[in-house]
Amino acid sequence: MVKKYLGKITTRTRMGFFAAIFLLFISFILTFISSKQVSQQGYWVIHTNSIIHDLDNIIGFMTEAEASFRGYILTEDKKYINSYNASIKKTDSTLGKLKLSTIDNEVQQENLRQLDYLISKKFLFIKNVKSTTSGNKFLSSELEGNEEGIANSKNIDNRINIMKEEEISLRNKRSENVSKYSNLIQIFDIISFAIAILLTIYSLIIYNKENKEKNIASYKAEKYKEELQERVNQLAKLNTELIELRSLEKYVATGRIARVIAHEVRNPLTNINLACEQLKSEVENENSELLFSMINRNSDRINQLVTDLLATTKVSELSFTESSINKIIDETLELANDRIKLNQIKVVKNYDEKICPISLDIEKVKIAFLNIIVNAVEAMGENGILEITTKNENGKCVVIISDNGKGMKKEESDRLFEPYFTTKEKGNGLGLANSHNIIISHKGSIIAQSKYGEGTSFIITFGY
Numbered sequence: 001m002v003k004k005y006l007g008k009i010t011t012r013t014r015m016g017f018f019a020a021i022f023l024l025f026i027s028f029i030l031t032f033i034s035s036k037q038v039s040q041q042g043y044w045v046i047h048t049n050s051i052i053h054d055l056d057n058i059i060g061f062m063t064e065a066e067a068s069f070r071g072y073i074l075t076e077d078k079k080y081i082n083s084y085n086a087s088i089k090k091t092d093s094t095l096g097k098l099k100l101s102t103i104d105n106e107v108q109q110e111n112l113r114q115l116d117y118l119i120s121k122k123f124l125f126i127k128n129v130k131s132t133t134s135g136n137k138f139l140s141s142e143l144e145g146n147e148e149g150i151a152n153s154k155n156i157d158n159r160i161n162i163m164k165e166e167e168i169s170l171r172n173k174r175s176e177n178v179s180k181y182s183n184l185i186q187i188f189d190i191i192s193f194a195i196a197i198l199l200t201i202y203s204l205i206i207y208n209k210e211n212k213e214k215n216i217a218s219y220k221a222e223k224y225k226e227e228l229q230e231r232v233n234q235l236a237k238l239n240t241e242l243i244e245l246r247s248l249e250k251y252v253a254t255g256r257i258a259r260v261i262a263h264e265v266r267n268p269l270t271n272i273n274l275a276c277e278q279l280k281s282e283v284e285n286e287n288s289e290l291l292f293s294m295i296n297r298n299s300d301r302i303n304q305l306v307t308d309l310l311a312t313t314k315v316s317e318l319s320f321t322e323s324s325i326n327k328i329i330d331e332t333l334e335l336a337n338d339r340i341k342l343n344q345i346k347v348v349k350n351y352d353e354k355i356c357p358i359s360l361d362i363e364k365v366k367i368a369f370l371n372i373i374v375n376a377v378e379a380m381g382e383n384g385i386l387e388i389t390t391k392n393e394n395g396k397c398v399v400i401i402s403d404n405g406k407g408m409k410k411e412e413s414d415r416l417f418e419p420y421f422t423t424k425e426k427g428n429g430l431g432l433a434n435s436h437n438i439i440i441s442h443k444g445s446i447i448a449q450s451k452y453g454e455g456t457s458f459i460i461t462f463g464y
Contacts, residue, residue, distance in 0.1 A: 028192070035185060048171040051101050051108075054094050055160050055167075061091040062119065062156065069126055088123060095119070108166060115159045122152050265306055269299050318361040318441060325358055325390055325397055325462070326351045332369040333388075339377045343384065350389040358397050358462055360442060368435035372401050372458050375432065379405030379456065395463075402457040408450040416448050 065087035072080035095116055102108035272295065280292045333340070333347065340347065376386055380403050389400040408416070417436040439446045439460055450456035 044174045045171055047101065048167045048174065051098060051167045052164050052171075054098050054101070055164050058091055058094050058098075058115075058119075059157070059160060061087045061094065062122070062153075065091065065123070066126070091119060108163060111159060111163045111166070115156065115163065118152060118156045118159060122156060125152060265302065269303055273299055318364065320359045321362050322357050322359045323362055325355060325360075325399060326353075328360070328362055328365055329369060329388055329390070329399065332366045332373060335366065335370055336373045336377065339374060340386070343377055343380065343382050345377055345380060345383075346385045348385060348387040350387065352391045355390055355392050355397060360462070361438075364438045365442070368438040368460075369399075369401070371431040371435040372460075376401060376403035376405065376456070379403055379407075381405070393461075397462040399460040399462075400457055401460070402455060404455040407452045407454050407456055408448075409452050413448050413450045413456075417446075 065084050068080045068084035068087060071077065072084065095112065099109070099112055102112060276292055276295050276299075280288070329351075339345075373386070377384070380386070385404050387400075387402045389398075389402075391398050391400075417432055436446055439462075442462060444460060444462040446461075447459045448456060449459065
């Protein structure tokens with residue numbers, strides 16, 4: 001369910017951001033195009049101003065050339081001729097520049113051809129006058145009063161004015177375009193700003209909405225998790241209770257079988273012993289005495305085995321005394337201290353110092369713990385680690401005795417508390433059965449957890 005909500009959140013958020021980014025991208029493209037147009041129109045405005053400036057320069061160069069020629073006529077000083085020639089070159093150069101600048105404008109190209117013709121005519125007129133006249137006589141009768149020269153100058157001025165008006169008209173149009181595209185850029189900027197604001201608002205709305213749904217989903221998931229954990233705990237508890245119940249059933253069944261066996265075995269044994277005593281009184285020789293002794297010895301052994309079996313299955317008479325479980329374990333470790341030192345076992349104690357005192361038959365509980373500790377030491381061999389933990393768990397006293405020995409296989413651990421079952425070469429298999437009987441007599445429980453090759457743990461639980 002959480003994945004479903006998270007997927008929904010991701011989809012909505014992505015759609016919103018993709019839409020906003022798409023709109024911003026379109027706005028950026030349009031703004032870029034408009035900016036490029038503004039840049040182009042700005043270039044053409046500068047281009048027009050440059051043409052107008054060049055046209056003004058032509059007028060200036062023409063005036064400068066005419067003034068230099070007048071100075072030469074009046075003074076016959078050659079420096080004026082140099083200035084005059086320089087003005088002609090500047091005029092020609094500017095005309096060439098204007099031709100390149102207006103190459104894409106047929107109207108201005110035509111105007112330039114006419115202007116070039118008029119200027120050439122003007123300079124040709126001055127050149128002719130220069131070659132045919134001299135002194136002040138030309139200045140008074142030819143240069144100032146010649147109607148052809150005056151008309152030509154006016155035509156040049158008119159043609160330049162026409163070209164300037166044409167460029168001014170183009171500049172105005174281009175300025176209008178710049179203004180128009182600038183307005184478009186402002187509009188697109190406003191649109192982009194609005195999209196950014198809408199995107200922010202949308203993001204906040206989506207975030208708040210989806211975050212709320214996410215919190216609800218997380219809350220539900222947490223509730224499901226808690227319920228699942230509670231069920232797991234219940235199953236674990238039921239499983240533990242089932243194991244304890246099976247152990248108790250096995251213990252009861254074993255006790256019933258033991259009592260039946262004891263009854264069925266001891267009666268014949270009694271008869272055998274009585275018969276043996278009768279025969280012993282009637283037959284007297286060395287060979288018969290040895291046989292009678294053998295019969296009595298084995299009869300006593302069988303009787304002792306039956307007694308030990310009954311001891312591991314019947315409810316013991318307990319003498320309860322209140323004591324600390326930590327203290328009882330320490331005293332038990334003292335009893336096993338020789339074995340522990342001999343095998344160089346490291347003992348790790350994880351005691352709960354605040355654990356409550358508990359009412360137990362101290363000596364019998366020591367026997368139960370001692371059997372478990374001795375088994376652990378023998379399973380580990382040398383340089384093993386014996387870890388003992390005590391803790392208060394759900395109002396019960398829990399003792400965990402763990403070793404890092406060879407462990408047991410499942411079929412072995414399932415039969416661990418059965419009388420006469422043992423995995424050791426030397427042992428009668430009654431030690432753990434006796435421990436089990438003592439723990440059960442205290443209305444406690446004992447569970448063995450073992451993994452082959454890693455070790456074994458015994459979990460003993462007592463109620464306060």
